[in-house]
Amino acid sequence: MTSGARAGEPMADTFHAGHKDLTETRLDGEAVYDGVLLHVRRDTVRVPNGQQAIREYVDHPGAVMIIPILDSGELLMERQYRYPLGRELLELPAGKIDPGEATLATAKRELREETGYVAGEWRFVTTMHPLCAYSTERIEVWLAKRLAHEGRALDDGEFLETLPVPLATAIEWVRVGRISDAKTIIGVLWAEKILAGAWPEPPAS
Amino acid sequence: MTSGARAGEPMADTFHAGHKDLTETRLDGEAVYDGVLLHVRRDTVRVPNGQQAIREYVDHPGAVMIIPILDSGELLMERQYRYPLGRELLELPAGKIDPGEATLATAKRELREETGYVAGEWRFVTTMHPLCAYSTERIEVWLAKRLAHEGRALDDGEFLETLPVPLATAIEWVRVGRISDAKTIIGVLWAEKILAGAWPEPPAS
Numbered sequence: 562m563t564s565g566a567r568a569g570e571p572m573a574d575t576f577h578a579g580h581k582d583l584t585e586t587r588l589d590g591e592a593v594y595d596g597v598l599l600h601v602r603r604d605t606v607r608v609p610n611g612q613q614a615i616r617e618y619v620d621h622p623g624a625v626m627i628i629p630i631l632d633s634g635e636l637l638m639e640r641q642y643r644y645p646l647g648r649e650l651l652e653l654p655a656g657k658i659d660p661g662e663a664t665l666a667t668a669k670r671e672l673r674e675e676t677g678y679v680a681g682e683w684r685f686v687t688t689m690h691p692l693c694a695y696s697t698e699r700i701e702v703w704l705a706k707r708l709a710h711e712g713r714a715l716d717d718g719e720f721l722e723t724l725p726v727p728l729a730t731a732i733e734w735v736r737v738g739r740i741s742d743a744k745t746i747i748g749v750l751w752a753e754k755i756l757a758g759a760w761p762e763p764p765a766s
Numbered sequence: 767m768t769s770g771a772r773a774g775e776p777m778a779d780t781f782h783a784g785h786k787d788l789t790e791t792r793l794d795g796e797a798v799y800d801g802v803l804l805h806v807r808r809d810t811v812r813v814p815n816g817q818q819a820i821r822e823y824v825d826h827p828g829a830v831m832i833i834p835i836l837d838s839g840e841l842l843m844e845r846q847y848r849y850p851l852g853r854e855l856l857e858l859p860a861g862k863i864d865p866g867e868a869t870l871a872t873a874k875r876e877l878r879e880e881t882g883y884v885a886g887e888w889r890f891v892t893t894m895h896p897l898c899a900y901s902t903e904r905i906e907v908w909l910a911k912r913l914a915h916e917g918r919a920l921d922d923g924e925f926l927e928t929l930p931v932p933l934a935t936a937i938e939w940v941r942v943g944r945i946s947d948a949k950t951i952i953g954v955l956w957a958e959k960i961l962a963g964a965w966p967e968p969p970a971s
Contacts, residue, residue: 580845580927581925581927583845583846583847583854583925583926583927584847585847585849593799593801594798594799594806596798596806596808596820596822597820597822598820598822598900599806599822599823599900601799601801601804601806603801604849606849608925609847609925610925615801615802615803616849616850617801617802617803617804618804618849618850619824619850619900640785640788641788642788642789642790642814643895643898643899644790644809644811644821644823645821645823645824645898645899645900645901645902646895646898646902646904649788650895650898652898687943687946688943688946689946689947689948689951690848690851690855690946690947690948691896691897691948692896692897692901692903692948693848693850693851693855693857693947694848694850695803695804695824695850696850696897696901697850697851698897699851699946700948720786720788720813720814720815721788722785722786722788736959736965738892738893741892741893741894741895741904742894742895742898743894743895743896743897743905743948743949743952744948746894746952747948747951747952747955750952750955754941760941
């Protein structure tokens with residue numbers, strides 16, 4: 562897996578070497594909640610001063626986010642009710658990785674299911690960690706271009722609406738807090754970097 | 767609270783009006799895990815098609831993140847071992863809001879505890895939602911300038927090291943995936959917007 566290797570590798574030489582070892586070692590652990598979608602673990606760990614501490618976290622299979630850029634230059638976004646926040650958010654399409662699924666396959670599947678679009682061009686952007694304090698989740702970000710609409714097929718119990726948003730509008734909505742979903746803020750600002758030519762476009766997959 | 771009102775208010779007129787109502791209504795619910803730091807709830811909700819669904823999520827008091835800019839122009843960052851990911855991450859300082867605490871007070875407290883710095887200038891930046899799918903957490907982002915070192919006081923069981931990072935280096939580390947923590951990516955790209963003058967500096971508090 563490209564991204565996992567890349568995300569894990571460069572830390573050591575950059576700011577690890579010569580510094581204090583901050584590693585926490587697992588001593589014991591158990592699943593404390595096995596829900597429909599959420600799985601929570603509690604581990605006992607040894608911390609750097611030799612004492613023990615409790616670490617509680619969500620065990621997550623990972624997710625993808627897609628930055629879909631329409632031929633018009635607009636971003637294809639979604640509005641979705643987010644129950645934990647009690648409100649709608651404006652987001653880029655995203656979804657969980659199925660067991661054994663390659664992240665590009667997840668990206669293609671989620672884009673099609675949620676928005677009805679298929680893409681003629683896919684580029685891997687980055688791997689991010691949305692909540693490192695209490696979730697194992699990583700989000701693999703893919704850029705999708707040359708989009709064609711073929712009809713969507715939402716998961717049972719999934720309700721959302723799609724809307725095209727001009728890049729400049731999306732950037733302004735980030736600035737004023739109208740786009741507040743962290744992964745989506747990153748997707749919008751990353752799209753600007755690439756589309757403005759400040760950062761090179763990642764290679765096509 | 768400035769930020770909460772601002773984040774919640776502008777949604778309606780922007781992309782809610784005239785569109786399908788996606789609201790999910792709580793029917794029933796319970797705490798399913800009450801841990802040392804993590805609290806998980808499971809609610810039964812009515813979804814837009816009239817059926818019922820389960821929503822599981824972490825109930826979180828909210829957090830702050832600080833973007834500390836040293837007089838040298840460098841960002842003050844931290845490396846910290848993140849047990850759920852089994853590795854160190856490079857992050858901007860952040861921490862949980864205590865019950866009843868104003869977010870600026872949290873920001874001042876966390877900056878002092880984690881880095882030993884106090885700031886002569888504070889500016890509210892934005893509110894973001896790191897994981898809207900399964901956490902109520904919001905992160906209030908503050909910019910801190912005119913920093914002076916007075917000595918840190920880490921929480922018991924908290925282990926981290928601080929390091930100054932030039933803005934250009936931090937931006938490059940975002941691009942290559944060396945900075946992968948979502949809140950920190952946003953903090954770095956937001957700092958660039960403000961310091962480059964692309965976005966106006968928020969008013970001082």
